Amino acid sequence: MTLWLIILGMGLVTFALRLLPILLLERVEIPWRVRQALRFVPPAVLSAIIFPELLWPHGALDLSLGNVRLLAGLLAALVAWRTRNVLLTIAVGMGALWILQAIL
Amino acid sequence: MVTGRSEFLAGVRAELPILLGVVPFGLIFGITALGARIPPIAAFLMSSIVFAGSSQLIGARLIGGSAPGMIVVLTTFVVNLRHMLYSTSVAPYLKPLRPAWKWLLAYLLTDEAYAVTIPHYHGATESPHKHWYFLGAGLALWSTWQASTAAGLVLGRQLPVSWSLDFTVGLTFIGIVFPALRDRAGVAAALAAGGVAVVAAGLPLKLGLIVAALVGIVVGMMVEALYPAPTRRVAELHQHVTPSGEETP
Secondary structure (H helix, E strand, C coil): CHHHHHHHHHHHHHHHHHHHHHHHCCCCCCCHHHHHHHHCHHHHHHHHHHHHHHHCCCCCCCCCCCCHHHHHHHHHHHHHHHHCCHHHHHHHHHHHHHHHHHHC | CCCHHHHHHHHHHHHHHHHHHHHHHHHHHHHHHHHCCCCHHHHHHHHHHCCCHHHHHHHHHHHHCCCCHHHHHHHHHHHCCCHHHHHHHHHHHHCCCCHHHHHHHHHCCCHHHHHHHHHHHHCCCCCCCHHHHHHHHHHHHHHHHHHHHHHHHHHHCCCCHHHCCCHHHHHHHHHHHHHHCCCHHHHHHHHHHHHHHHHHHHCHHHCHHHHHHHHHHHHHHHHHHHCCCCHHHHHHHHCCCCCCCCCCC
């Protein structure tokens, strides 16, 4: 039951964000400052997921060379930066993770 | 002769290359949802009720980590704030449409549909049917997203945990974020949010993500104020911000 409420809530806020500017634009305009802030939402949110994923893999900070997710993630970041290709980034990152897990 | 039908088909065609990247994303969502112990039917319907890939992935993980419902909804709100930009930018073009059209197209307003539709609206071709193009692109994405979610839910049961497939979520986001970092302010926002997220990883109620994202946004704005972007970028900002390499529905 709670799960369905959560999903409905997620759907409602998402739909509201997509619909309200279309409906209200004739009356309200989004201030330039807010538009500027919104530009930083994707890099901020996605990094906030990526960093703990790599540096905090098992519930504690791990900066050692034995942290295979950190090593694979850094390699993937290099691929993403050079090629701008999401599929290739995933492929290289997963490949690196499997190889490192096997040898370390 | 441009008709509603020809516009619709052109929208579908324009969306096709993007769908290549959407299929694995949908698979990953299905697999992630199963890993978070979300019942398959709920995960499947989440793809049509929410219809926003990255927030669905993040939401599934929070649910799997037993985060309170309010936090999941609040995080979804923050993650999807960028859709306000898209909505603002298409609003003038949708103005003449009936309310039913506005509601339908708002529901279909994802990163990917926006990415192909807004150049078409800006384009030189005169057509009273451009909303059909939007609908074609949106529905092509919608059906692909539903089908690939379902495939992920079926496939996810066969895949062993030792494959560490949960890591594909982080990798997907790495693939999206790095190419999109184009200026100092964006890099600062990403580093600040990432750093805070690590420090705040232990925060109660899984609040870390929201706090980190907000700090990142504020830092990005501060750096932008200190080192204003070149005029070209500012002009681009005033016009329509492109989805900056975003690959998520």
